[in-house]
Amino acid sequence: MRRRAGESIRIGDDIEIQVIEVTPTRVTLGIVAPREIPVVRSEVRLTREQNRAAAEPPGMDSLTLLARALRLR
Amino acid sequence: MTKYFGETQFDESAVLRFPAGLPGFEEEKRFLALEQPEQRPLVFLQSLNTPELCFVAVPVFAVDPGYRLEMSEADRTLAGFQANEEIRIGANAACLAILTIDESGVTANLLGPVVVNLSSNLAVQAVAPEMRYSHRTPLAGSALGGRGTEPCC
Numbered sequence: 188m189r190r191r192a193g194e195s196i197r198i199g200d201d202i203e204i205q206v207i208e209v210t211p212t213r214v215t216l217g218i219v220a221p222r223e224i225p226v227v228r229s230e231v232r233l234t235r236e237q238n239r240a241a242a243e244p245p246g247m248d249s250l251t252l253l254a255r256a257l258r259l260r
Numbered sequence: 261m262t263k264y265f266g267e268t269q270f271d272e273s274a275v276l277r278f279p280a281g282l283p284g285f286e287e288e289k290r291f292l293a294l295e296q297p298e299q300r301p302l303v304f305l306q307s308l309n310t311p312e313l314c315f316v317a318v319p320v321f322a323v324d325p326g327y328r329l330e331m332s333e334a335d336r337t338l339a340g341f342q343a344n345e346e347i348r349i350g351a352n353a354a355c356l357a358i359l360t361i362d363e364s365g366v367t368a369n370l371l372g373p374v375v376v377n378l379s380s381n382l383a384v385q386a387v388a389p390e391m392r393y394s395h396r397t398p399l400a401g402s403a404l405g406g407r408g409t410e411p412c413c
Contacts (some may be wrong), residue, residue, distance in 0.1 A: 227283075230372070230388065230391055231283050231387045232283075233372075233395045234284075234371060234372035234385065234395055236284070237358070237360060237372075238282055238284040238285060238315075238358065238369075238385075240360045240362065241315055241316070241359060241360040241361075241369070242284075242285070242315065244314065244315070244316045244359070245361055249361070250299055250361075253361065253366065254298070254299040254300060254301065254302045257302070257322060257399075258300065258301065
């Protein structure tokens with residue numbers, strides 16, 4: 188599928204992806220979607236998954252050792 | 261009530277307010293940043309909403325002394341920075357990388373650091389507009405092994 192600035196793509200009945208601007212290094216998109224469909228950059232999703240993993244840190248003894256190692260760097 | 265430090269007294273002015281929460285934790289809008297001499301340079305981001313939720317973070321410069329912060333306009337606004345305000349880590353902003361500590365080692369999320377506006381205590385996890393840094397940046401140094409590993413010192 189090839190699109191130029193000003194054109195758009197429809198996914199199903201409710202989602203529209205508009206190509207607003209194209210430069211040699213980036214594309215500006217507009218996305219129209221129902222409120223219940225979250226639209227986020229992929230990096231935000233990576234951070235979301237990473238936060239879930241980070242939310243279970245180890246016990247304080249391990250953290251004290253880690254802190255000591257960081258101070259010695 | 262905190263995950264690591266039992267009952268902790270705090271002043272309301274010390275509360276970090278995340279208007280949008282954090283990705284994956286959108287309802288968590290109030291945190292304390294706790295530090296202890298024994299655990300420096302670690303910073304404990306303790307949720308005030310959920311006692312068992314505590315992220316462990318370090319200042320980004322402890323991971324990468326040359327770190328360059330990039331924030332989207334939306335994140336700048338969320339953290340209450342003025343349109344043309346220069347954001348300087350250590351001056352008007354604090355910038356922390358959340359650590360993930362598991363069997364395979366310790367990594368820091370430099371892609372999406374927590375940025376605190378020090379003049380308002382508004383905070384945001386600012387996922388950079390460009391992927392210059394990784395969300396799993398390894399902490400260099402063989403002493404920083406996984407959970408339970410003894411550092412050699």
